[in-house]
Amino acid sequence: xxxxxxxxxxxxxxxxxxxxxxxxxxxxxxxxxIAQWLMKNDFEPVVGGKFQFRSEPMxxxxxxxxxxxxxxxxxxxxxxxxxxLGLHSVVLWTLTPAEGGTHVRMxxxxxxxxxxxxxxxxxxxxxxxxxxxxxxxxxxxx
Amino acid sequence: MVSCVKPANANLVFRALADPxxxxxxxxxxxxxxxxxxxxxxxxGVSQPAVSKHLTVLKRAKLVRHRREGRETHYRAQPDALxxxxxxxxxxxxxxxxxxxxxxALLERME
Numbered sequence: 256x257x258x259x260x261x262x263x264x265x266x267x268x269x270x271x272x273x274x275x276x277x278x279x280x281x282x283x284x285x286x287x288x289i290a291q292w293l294m295k296n297d298f299e300p301v302v303g304g305k306f307q308f309r310s311e312p313m314x315x316x317x318x319x320x321x322x323x324x325x326x327x328x329x330x331x332x333x334x335x336x337x338x339x340l341g342l343h344s345v346v347l348w349t350l351t352p353a354e355g356g357t358h359v360r361m362x363x364x365x366x367x368x369x370x371x372x373x374x375x376x377x378x379x380x381x382x383x384x385x386x387x388x389x390x391x392x393x394x395x396x397x
Numbered sequence: 398m399v400s401c402v403k404p405a406n407a408n409l410v411f412r413a414l415a416d417p418x419x420x421x422x423x424x425x426x427x428x429x430x431x432x433x434x435x436x437x438x439x440x441x442g443v444s445q446p447a448v449s450k451h452l453t454v455l456k457r458a459k460l461v462r463h464r465r466e467g468r469e470t471h472y473r474a475q476p477d478a479l480x481x482x483x484x485x486x487x488x489x490x491x492x493x494x495x496x497x498x499x500x501x502a503l504l505e506r507m508e
């Protein structure tokens with residue numbers, strides 16, 4: 256990682272679905288289908304395209320996620336940036352044919368606040384900082 | 398989703414801790430407990446006005462509280478204010494698992 260102050264925390268969720276990659280790809284890239292399992296959206300599978308996910312606003316959240324398409328690799332990889340509440344991350348979907356279906360890997364990484372400039376020259380990485388959070392909170396996380 | 402995160406608070410917390418000096422001051426307070434501005438100034442190695450400025454930002458994010466005693470102001474950490482950050486990271490794990498379940502249900506419905 257070129258910027259040592261960038262958060263490197265990554266969330267990975269994987270599952271094998273008993274369906275062919277073509278079907279998964281449709282569910283991940285056709286916006287009426289995306290809306291049925293993820294959120295309402297105006298996604299188009301075009302690199303550089305900006306779009307939003309919108310869910311019901313809540314008391315403390317406007318329900319909007321601002322995104323930009325980063326990778327569209329037909330039937331294989333799909334990636335978009337994901338920004339909400341002043342926090343940026345990147346979502347990467349990877350499809351791999353598996354026995355009897357498709358292995359789906361969702362990786363959300365690079366959680367970092369939106370003032371990247373403020374991080375230049377930071378003494379230590381955010382990963383380390385987050386590692387200390389649970390200690391500070393004594394595990395009493397809501 | 399993120400029902401327990403107040404955007405304004407989360408932003409204030411992230412921005413307050415984006416600065417390495419403020420992060421160091423905050424961590425020092427979590428380690429040592431209550432400290433005077435003088436003690437924090439010695440620790441941080443920057444001027445007292447600079448430390449006071451940093452403390453104001455931390456206070457706005459509710460990461461520290463203060464009390465006056467004579468001519469000294471004492472500060473202490475409020476680690477609960479970190480909850481929005483931890484919530485955020487935990488929240489997404491639950492969020493995506495739930496969406497994977499919905500995706501599975503959708504795939505069943507699709508031809």
